[in-house]
Amino acid sequence: MDKLDMKEVVEVIGSIPWWAYIFLFIGVIAIKDIFFNRRHTIKHNFPIVGHFRYLLEKIGPELRQYIVANNREELPFNRRQRSWIYASSKQENNYQGFGTDQDQNSPGFVFIKPSMFSYAVKEGHPNKKKPDFVPCAKIMGAYNKRRRPYRPYSIINISGMSYGSLSARAVESLNKGALKAGCYQNTGEGSLAPHHKxxxxxxxxxxxxxxxxxxxxxxFSMSKLKALVEANPCIRAIDLKLSQGAKPGKGGVLPASKITQEIADIRGLPMGKDVISPAYHSVFSNVPEMMDFIENIAQETGLPVGFKSAVGKMEMWVELADRMLEKGYGPDFITIDGGEGGTGAAPPAFADHVSLPFVYAFSNVYKIFAERGLTDRIVFAASGKLGFPESSLMAFALGADVIHVAREAMMSIGCIQAQVCHNNTCPSGVATQNKWLQSGIDVPLKADRLYNYIKNLRKEVLEITHACGYEHPSQMTMTDIDISMGDNNLTMPLVDAYKYNKIPVNFESMQKLADCKYLGKANPEIIFK
Structure with a gap:
């Protein structure tokens, strides 16, 4: 073809109207759908139009989240809950106007009973200078006389979320925010990373x-654990995972797409393979072996040692309590993880149906230890959508000593509940190893937001505690909270609903907690002392 012919071709192409290209493109797609598509019946039977069905299906969660659903409809966290976290973390107005928009007659609705006379915070009181100062009322490892006992500086702490599940910038943001807030950060089962330090x-x-x-x-290598603890004095307690609320009885899953060379080195893993942790421990297989394993770790490291578990069958919990009574030793803390929890990937049947929700799980377990007079030996950590003032206080009334928050902490640093944690495509960069996606996380800013969220949550928990006439949330009792029964029983105190009474915690005063030599640390520029 000579130069003249080429020029004519260009002129002919240029004379074709733009809309003809659109029809040509649509025609090509239609031919492809009808004659070459073998995977999607909808696209074959309804060429072109069928594509919109898959597009709407893909963006359906976003449409419902931002346009269709009302403030109280969405799960796992509705718009009102997310808005409170976002406003609290940004130091914006987190109040609401014109009264409640909740159905207070719905089953399970929580009613906190205020006192006629609130607790007065007077001059010289620790909360006069720092309104959100609320340490744990108990000391981890005190009963078992560990060499390095630990009183958490904060009743609100960051639950187990590993580096690998979360991005490096997200983990770093949480750690720097935790230092400012004085709360501890649970590493999750992905080991201790530089971003935790x-x-x-x-x-x-x-x-x-x-x-x-x-x-x-x-x-398991005890020598490696001892070396890790000795090299990192920031480690204040050791948490053994039996199971988690989202997938009890199923090991953890880290897709190969989320494994970087750094993650592989930290965990001691090969590259290029999905990492599936076993559903069971190889070191122990029954309660006596687990108790001895916990005791060995505590003796070797000097740290408080406990475990985390979802709850189902109660026989082994009874056995654990009985053996603790008989032997005189046992875990220093126990984390009860509700079945409604879960920050990572889990099969729907596990996430939806396996293990008890928090209120039933915690009450069933606590009751066993209370009946045997063992609650003073254990710090009870509570986990499962408890990162809100009313939920935290109900947990304290049931017998909890500290609260672990996971997804709420993620939202405070930018998580938008996209629910793609398992795909490595988290748009906010929080739960992905994609360098571009996580590059949008401004670590100093997000650290401040985590601090603000923890601070505001503690402050509001303490304000409601004072309204109930108490100095510390550990003083909340099971008669201080009613729940709606949704029928002719109207409302019922927790003590009647769950058929046990919380054992009073040995609390003297907030000043005694502030003076404790085992108290955890916070940023010295922020700590009131």
């Missing part, structure tokens, strides 16, 4: 994969 107290967590404390064959 920016000053905050650490609860080191490991599960069936023994990441970070495993030998070359994947077995």
């Amino acid at each position: 920016h000053g905050a107290d650490i609860m080191f967590h490991f599960g069936t994969g023994y990441f970070g404390v495993r030998d070359e064959h994947g077995n």
Whole structure:
């Protein structure tokens, strides 16, 4: 073809109207759908139009979240809950006007009973200078006389979320915010990463994969755990994972797409393979073996040691309590994880149906230890959508000593509840290893927002505590909260609903907690002392 012919071709193409290209494109798609598509019946039977069905299906969650659903409809966290977290973390107005928009007659609705006379915070009181100062009323490891007992500086702390599940910038933001807030950060079962080491107290967590404390064959290594603890004084407690609320009885899953070389090195893993932790521990298989394992770790490291578990069958909990009574030793803390929890990937049947929700799980377990007079030996940590003032206070009334928050902490640093944590495509950069997506996280800003959220949550919990006539949330009783029964029973106190009474915590005063030599740390520029 000579130059003249080419020029004519260009002129002909240029003379074709723009809309003809659109029809040509649509025609090509239609031919492809009808004659070459074998995977999607809808696209074959309804060429072109069928594509809109898949598009709407893909963006359906976003449409419902922002346009269709009302303030109280969405799960796992509705718009009102998310708005409170976002406003609290940004130091914006987190109030609401014109009264409640909730159905107060709905089953399970929580009613907190205020006192006629509130607790008065007088001059010289620790909360006069720092309104959100609320340490744990108990000391981890005190009963069992651990060499390094620990009183958490904060009743609200960050639950187990591993580096790998969360991005490096997200973990760093949480740690720096935790230092400012004085709360501890649970590492999750992905081991201790450099991003955890920016000053905050650490609860080191490991599960069936023994990441970070495993030998070359994947077995638990006590020597590696001891070396890790000795090299990192920020580790204040050790948490053994039995199971978690989202997938009890199923090991953890980290897709190969989320494993970077750094993650592989930290965990002691090969590259390019999905990491599936076993559903069971290789070190122990029954209650006596688990108790001895916990005691060995405590003796070797000197730290308080406990475990985290979802709750189902109660026989082994009874056995644990009976053996603790008989032997005189046991875990220093127990984290009860409700079945409504879950920050990562889990099969729907596990996430929806396996293990009890928090209120039933916690009340069933606490009752067993209360009946045997063991509650003073254990710090009870509560987990499962408790990162709101009324939920936290109900947990304290049931017997909890500290609260663990996970998804609420994620939302405070930018999570938008996109629910794609398992796809490595988190748009906010919080739950992904994609470098571009996580590059949008401004670590100093997000650290401040985590601090603000924890601070405002503690402050509001304390204000409601004072309204009930108490100095500390640990003083809340099971007669201080009623729940709506949704029928002719109207409302019922927790003590009647769950058939036990909380054992009073040995609390003297907030000043005694402030003076405790085992108190955890916070940023010295923020701590009131």
